[in-house]
Amino acid sequence: MITGSALPAEQRGKWEHFPHDADVGLRGWGATPAEAFEQAAYALTAVVTRAKVNPKAAVRLTCEAPDLELLFVEWLNAIIYEMAVRKMLFGRFAVRIENDRLEGTLWGEPVDVERHAPACEPKGATYTALKVAKDTNGIWSAACIVDV
Numbered sequence: 001m002i003t004g005s006a007l008p009a010e011q012r013g014k015w016e017h018f019p020h021d022a023d024v025g026l027r028g029w030g031a032t033p034a035e036a037f038e039q040a041a042y043a044l045t046a047v048v049t050r051a052k053v054n055p056k057a058a059v060r061l062t063c064e065a066p067d068l069e070l071l072f073v074e075w076l077n078a079i080i081y082e083m084a085v086r087k088m089l090f091g092r093f094a095v096r097i098e099n100d101r102l103e104g105t106l107w108g109e110p111v112d113v114e115r116h117a118p119a120c121e122p123k124g125a126t127y128t129a130l131k132v133a134k135d136t137n138g139i140w141s142a143a144c145i146v147d148v
Contacts, residue, residue, distance in 0.1 A: 026040050033097055041106075044146065048118050054109045061082065087110055092107035
């Protein structure tokens, strides 16, 4: 299992990869659903590269879904889409969730094959192991399996 956080210690959420047959599970934690979604996005980038991704360009996106779990899948799939069409990796994320709408900003840079050494290309977030919930300590988590 790989875990980590790309934020400074004072702002640190947490993320992890968890095993699932040929695919990979992603989980992010945070004080809010938005923070958990951000942390899961860091985990998504870490599936592709362990190299630092510089926040050179911002990409804004919006997603809508009838509940938080479906919104989480939409969020990850929107990032995967932006990675593919823009040939970029993202190393910083900001999420705002209001009702059934997510507004997000991704900061990143074009893929540099030599420096980023991409390990694989995520194909899509799935409904397998999909769960967005708050635990008894008030910490939110967001998890699902990503097809790679």
